[in-house]
Amino acid sequence: MILNSFLISVIEFRKDLIIVLNIVETFSGVGAQSEALKRAKIPFKVSATVEWELSAIYAYDILHNGPQDLSLYRHHNKESLLKELVQYNLSSNGKEPMTEKALSALTVGQLKAIYHSLINNNNLVDITSVSADDLDDDIDILTYSFPCQDLSVSARWWNNSSGLDRDSGNRSSLLWEIERVLIEFKEQNKPFPKFLLMENVTAIRSKAHIENFRVWTNFLEDLGYVNQIYDLSATNFGVPQSRKRTYMISVFVGDDLEIEQEVMDYFLSNNLEHIQLSAESINPISDYLRLDYSVKHYLEEAIHATPNFTASREKIFNNNLKLATDSQANNSLIARTITTKQDRNPNSGIIAYDKNPLVEGTRYRNLTPREAFLLMGFTEESFDNLTIKNPSENVRKAFLTQAKLLKLAGNSIVVDVLCGIFKQMDYINNHILPQDDKESESLSDFGIEVNIL
Template structure:
């Protein structure tokens, strides 16, 4: 049994991966302040909410409870009390239900060791990448993960604060830590700060394994390279040499799936399906001069219903931009007069991140109408959730290794890897 805590949990790529492999697990807690992401996580992994049975019914009672949390409406900025007050009661109920059902501690900057479950096997932390990525440089976000930068990526040091709290209060440290972020964390600009982070973990007794993996080698036709670090606490039968020998022998940088992904399995080009057609229309921008640049400068994935590409570019939080992850050209089957192409739809983006289509459907079916013409989880939010997430099949292989190493503790140092397929 792996007892897992997901910080920066987003829509739950980690728990999605754990569901897909033959491993017993329990999600003891999550930490996420984005109200849209926490609602999506709850619906996708805990099922439909039944708000008619909810214990808090008055808006004042809901506001009193939710105002205790540091919540965000966009994943960047905190929600003010006034902003909360303008949300409909049904949405306030859904947000509070999401917090309760996922044991969400909400704010990574205030969560303490005492708030966490005991005997955590794995703590995951996919902290924001915006101030590390190349796109961050375009937006003049220069601080990276410098602890004084006071930006989103510097939230990494809140994980340091939390682990220090574990150490100082005598609470048992998590047996494994799992980090995911953009590969720019290894660049000349950021490597020294990353080395400081690694040195801190080593001072606590962890052995760090840093690997950079591309999703296209794990059964997903997406050219998405990310850096992962598995930190293994030396305890039980896990000594430094055993850990290092294990990762040397079972190096995931050499992993290649025996499944040959076909982009046609991920794109939804059958517009006789009215759901797919409506989603295509929603992601078909009017053809302007700036869109002409997008059309001419990005990879063509399909023409009408015929796939002509093999792999999409790395998904980002927006697709109506240049560069983007790829486009579908309209020639003979244009669903709208004002468009010449469409972008990847949120459904396709979720599939290209390794989520199942039924999970996406459950989220769409349980979306909340907050105004006559507005849903809580908008098309733009769905793109953001996917772009901020982690490719599930990559996590599957990493969790298989973590589970195997966890079993080594019980076996006192002997191992025989039998989970990687």
């Protein structure tokens, strides 16, 4: 990131007062955590990410680092790029690894874009192969929003009851890879991360999964962490989306009982679950919908989100929330949970056509990827960097199709909620935990926004 000369001079002058948090994002997706830290004006650097899905890997790099300079790899040909990339356990769909044949089917430009993304974000790719040796000794926050597919209600429809079972080999059992890494930290006498942050579906504390979850929380407590568990809804952070998720902040206190009590007292007095916004205090849905079709890209995106009107889609039209009609938003409504697909029943809500259908013979459109990203707390500028401002059109079209953008949004975390959580961590770090060799104050105390990636 390029900082202006004023900020550089401030940093140099007050560098003894700056805390730059060292972040490791495992299961990083598109980096909602980084987006939230920027929004919260907390200086940070990301020392490592862990993500294996191509579209998320590429989107993360563009969202947080801007356009790629692929000229850095101008001396590479397809053969040399493949030689580098076959070493990684990459996935095109987030479900199973890519074959070498599938990787070879990508163009040179696409291979360069992925390689650039991996190097630029120190992406370790495969959580099962990450070791403590791969990570810094001074991690402030390690995040782990591990896959929810085997915990969610939908898993029951497929007779999938494996959940968090340690040896199930499913995607949600990847939680135990974090346990393995922390055990390695302990065996090597390596300092534990100051904070851990988990996010997942609320079903993680359901009857089916609670015993495994308790094993996990007890393990963390035995290491010296204090756990604060929240069930937080996006609406209570101003976002008109019905999305409740379970978050767990784990604060490392070791065997210091006094610090442990201070941390517990802080959470007791500042419980985020006590935030209850009235309906009038939630941002109106019109702030998130893009209904002004005089803007060319809004119109193009809306047309793309307009499906043919079939019998099955008539059910979608009849059964789902009508968040707007033509260009008039219904601000009395909030969207249902943003999921990985919108052309389904139920979905997050639709925009009905009455007098002005954008496509002849249709009655509604789905939310666009832009609207889905906005409802997840990302800025419009961030989304534009992925799409209309992205100079690598051929690469973008391969990795960021409309369907993949919707999936990335649905798999992400509401940024506004994360802001509230990170502000709590920042306070605890600056005012409760003992100060280490790092600088002792945050530039956010001076109202200055600096994000180092």
